Amino acid sequence: MNKNLIAVAVLAASAFSTSVFAEDGKVNFSGTIIPQGCEVTADTVNQIVDLGKVSVTSFPSSGATAGSKDFSLKLKNCPTTITAATVRFDGIQVPGNNSILALTDEANVATGVGIQIADNQNKVINLHQDSNEYPLVSTGENILKFVARYVSTSATVTAGPANAVSNFTIVYQ
Incomplete structure (x- = not known):
């Protein structure tokens, strides 16, 4: 009987308790989905940028x-x-550095190195952040120029495949 009484008391107490969550602030997200953007040309939509063989x-x-x-x-x-x-x-990204793209995990992959992307002003673009703004025209082809390069992430770099993948999103102003 005492076990039943305790169970009923616990059940009754839980019905009257409320959860308490700490709230330090909130984040409001905003944006707009537009009906149509620019068309990325076939030769640049899925391209390979060959950084070559580097010692x-x-x-x-x-x-x-x-x-x-x-x-x-x-x-x-x-x-x-x-x-x-x-x-x-x-x-x-390379752990702890959002400006360097980590190499693809594959057999005998190079270590101590990643890939960095910079805009047409040679400003490094952090992953998941906007590049500088490029002006666009509607009556022709718009060329958005970038540079990719290897960057060492430690004092020792080992040899091996040094490939990486990045998706991109065009964000219209």
Whole structure:
């Protein structure tokens, strides 16, 4: 009988208690989904940027860069209401550094190095953040220029495949 009484008391107490959550603030998200954006040209929508074969001796210290290669995204058929855009690159970052894209995990992958992307002003673009703004025209092809390069993340770089993948999103202004 005492066990039943205790169970009823616990059940009754839980019915009257409320959960308490600490609230330090809130985040409001906003944005707009537009009916049509620019068309990314077929030759740049799924491209391969070949950074070439670079020697481990090209990275004498952490933060050294090598193998820079220009690439671009081309946009056409932009609506007349869109006059500018930024680009957000995403992907897996090197732990603790959102400006360096981690290499794809594969057999014998190189270590101590990642890939960095910079805009047409040579400003490094952090992953998941907007690039500088590129002006757009509706009556022609828009070329958004970037550069990719290897960057060492430690004092020691080992040899091996050094590939990475980044998706991109065009964000219209």
